Amino acid sequence: MQLLQHLPRRSHFQLRNSFGGYQIPPALFSSASPLQDYASTIPNLKIGKDTRVIFQGFTGRQATSNAKQSIEWGTNIVGGVTPGKEGEHLGLPVLPSVRKAMEQLKPDATGIYVAAQYAASAIEEAIEAEVGLIVAVAEHIPLHDILRIHSILQTQSKSRLVGANSPGIISAIGRCRIGFQPLPTFSPGHVGIVAKSGTLSYETVASLTRAGLGQSLCIGMGGDVVAGTNLVDGLKVFEYDDDTEGIILVGEVGGTAEEEAADWIREYKKRTSNPKPIAAVVGGVYAKPGKVMGHAGAWAAPGESTALEKHKALENAGATMVDHPAKFGKVMKDLMARGGRDVNAIQKSAASQKRGYHTARRLHQTSSLQSPSQRRSLHLQSSQASSLLKEHGIATSASAEDSRLLVVTISRTSRSPCVIASPTTSPSGIHERSKKFPFSFVDGPSPSVCQAVTAHLQMDAAPPAARAGVTKLIDTLWTIFKEKEAVSLSTYLAVSPNSDALEVTNPEFSFDDAALRSCGRQKDLHALRDTSIEDPKEVEAEKDGIVYVKLDNSNESANIGTLVNGAGLAMNTVDALATHGGQAANFLDTGGKATSETVKKSFELVLSDPRVKVVFVNIFGGLTLCDMIAEGVILAFKEVGIKVPVVVRLRGTNEELGQKIIAESGLDLFAFDDFEEAAEKVVALARK
Structure with a gap:
């Protein structure tokens, strides 16, 4: 019997079968009166095959494409909302308001698929209608709009928010996706993930899939300053989830969520005789102080710890730390075995679920709701x-x-x-x-x-x-x-x-x-921006939706140019190169959806630094197609005039085709799928 799937039908949360759960353990809550506040909505995160999902902005292009993929995968989407419309879309009901959708469709969860300027209003409408789980994927929702939303959330105990600026939440076991995660990467299994970074979570998922462990539930905390669901919230769900045998935490520079998670892990290990193994990674150890590193929330306020200090806090609390998420599969198998868990049985169970629930056919991935320009x-x-x-x-x-x-x-x-x-x-x-x-x-x-x-x-x-x-x-x-x-x-x-x-x-x-x-809003204030005092390359990159930060300006040995898709993965790439004895010359995030043109522009930015002796292209193809990136690299060679060797590591969607394009190009390119091998090659070339 799974813990969160047997709550009475008319609980305090007004939840239905999909959220379920019997008597909720007190440890799930952080307040003295657990059924009176926002903390009491943590169980709403336990989605599954019976979770009834609606989309807000249902008839829009992004929602339509995403819904088709999710329905084909098995998500129980029961309809959606588009203001001013009523009828059918994709053979499902369309209603003009969330309140009407609640009355007629009785959803447990909603995905917010509207542009950033409308997202806060859509979230507020869902809260007013008392939808149990609200997932906001859009980037660039104004911070003060989100603060207003949280002032509302703290006064109620019905709705839980995931996001914003989050890839969403996905149950591989229950085939329920509310977000834009790359479906081919996921497989049903028994490891729970809670992550700040989308790209690092995809790397984590891929590593677990290749190890045969699969995933139970993956919660995207998101990279904004204020998150509706944090790392500890996810850990509380995984502690009592019978489907979860191991836990992975993905953090990064900024905020205190990782240290709060470390405190939770320390107490969890004290109160539990056979605790589930926990592994973690923290990106941004070599982040440039004072810079926003891609994600809106990737900066440390005065007095907050560095990424390295967070790493040490988690390690001291008993989490097993890795320097790159590609290592999580092997690490988690070893931790489970040492903890007395039957790894073979777990792998067989995951394989059985995969045969029953998961389609191996590749689904075409589309872009997210991210803005073309990065937030700063x-x-x-x-x-x-x-x-x-x-x-x-x-x-x-x-x-x-x-x-x-x-x-x-x-x-x-x-x-x-x-x-x-x-x-x-x-x-x-x-x-x-x-x-x-x-x-x-x-x-x-x-x-x-x-x-x-x-x-x-x-x-x-x-x-x-x-x-x-x-x-x-x-x-x-x-x-x-x-x-x-x-x-x-x-x-x-x-x-x-x-x-x-x-x-x-x-x-x-x-x-x-x-x-x-x-x-x-605030046009007069932002007109005061003086770009003449900023790094011209950073300003140039911003125009193309790229975040570029030059690192260690006076250090000539910082000679590895990096080109990465996703802020978390970009930070982690810089960190991981350092563990291999190399030093990155820059941080570069192409954005969540890199294209051939952004790859070309990224090469121009990276090579503008005369220190660069080798370029490392590290792409995880979730929303981004690896073959398109490979073509972009070749285009850059032809049009930019690259004179240094380039190491390309491609994983994810269409990775085999992308690697083949690189290998057969006849150019000074080195193609890898394994991060460790690629990093070793990069460092060796940088030392020549």
Whole structure:
């Protein structure tokens, strides 16, 4: 009997058979009153063959293509919603609202297949209709729209959100896909995955499929700043899922989800006599500080740990760490065997399910709802930030002694705005002594929050004018944050040595450019962007939907050019090359759907760095077809004039054809399917 498939028909969650579950174990919840808040919706993640799914934006091109694939694979799609329409599509009902769909179709889950500017409204409509599971795949939903959505989610206990900017959630055992995951990669089995990165999760899935272990449930946390479902939420589901024999966690730089997962793993191992084996990878060990590494959420706020520190936290908690997800298959088999689990039986069970449930025929993959341009933040110069503060009645100084740090930004854990405060501004001091003070997105920072921040800054004994200045600064930063749709507003502050007043220095402000790109908001603010002070190659790349970051500018031994599809995989490629003794000259993410033209442009960017002695093309073909990438590489050779060797590692959709095209090209190309072999070849060529 599976744990989450036998809840009474009319439970607190109003769930039907597909979510199921008997008495939910207390460990699934994080609050004192488990049936009263958002945490109580965690069981809604347990989708399966009986899960009734609708699509919002059902008659659109993307939803139509995705629905056809998912239905053919076995997903129980029962209809969809398109505002203002009613009738049939793909032989299924189309209704004009989610509320009507709930009444007539009784869905358990909905997939949001609308453009970013409409996605928040679609999510809100689904929450109001009390749909149990809401999956948002679109990238570039404005951050403040998502914060508003989370302020709603925290007040209810019916709907669970996955995403946004997520590949979705998929049950290989139950043949239920809500998202745009590459179906040929998946096979039913017994390993659960929860991941920030889409491309790294696909690599993980492929490794498990080749090892014969397959997957039970794969949850895409997504790469945005604030996620509807985080790593710990996924771990809680897998702990009690009888179909899951092993667990894999895929993290990356930014936020604290991995450290929270480490704390959970440590407690899980204490309370469980035979814990399920857990393996993990964390991308971004060599991420450039201060840069958004492809994903909107791939940056660390003041005081947050680096990817390497997250890696160590997970390792110390008992997770087995790998440097590349291609290793997960073998690692998980070894962990299961050492833990006394019958690996042969698990493989036979996975193979049996594969025969019963999975089609080996390749399905044509289409693009996701990702925007053609990658997300980034607008960073104002200090003088511009000072002018913005002045408009709100706060003057800034050139410098100050004995300064403290005060930031208004996002708490990813509480899914709300927060103040970060540190009584010191030394880098080590900020890391050790900074503290987050979350507050309501609706109500703003309360007097008690301001008092707690003042005390943590060790200014509760400061002169009254200075204490009042701290409160005014918090309120002002919050006003700017909300009115201008900021991501992070950072300042230093100190008590003036010549008076009792508060001095404010070194403002650094960043704002969400998705508000402009998706919805056309904040045009005046974003007109302040000065591209002349930015790296011209990064600006050039952005125009083509590519994220390019030059690494280690002064290091001549950083001589490996990288060209990768997907932010998580791009970060991990840089990290993995380092473990093989090489150093990457750049981070380059072609975007979720690379094309022949973006590959050509990517080569131009990579080769603009004179240090590059070899180029490593590392593509996992999920949505991207490997044969198309191979043709793009050959096109680049002909039109760009490549003079250095190129190592191409292609896995995924049409990988055999792509490798054949490379091998038969007659060019200075080296084709591999195994990452380890490819990385060793790249490093050897870089050392010549």
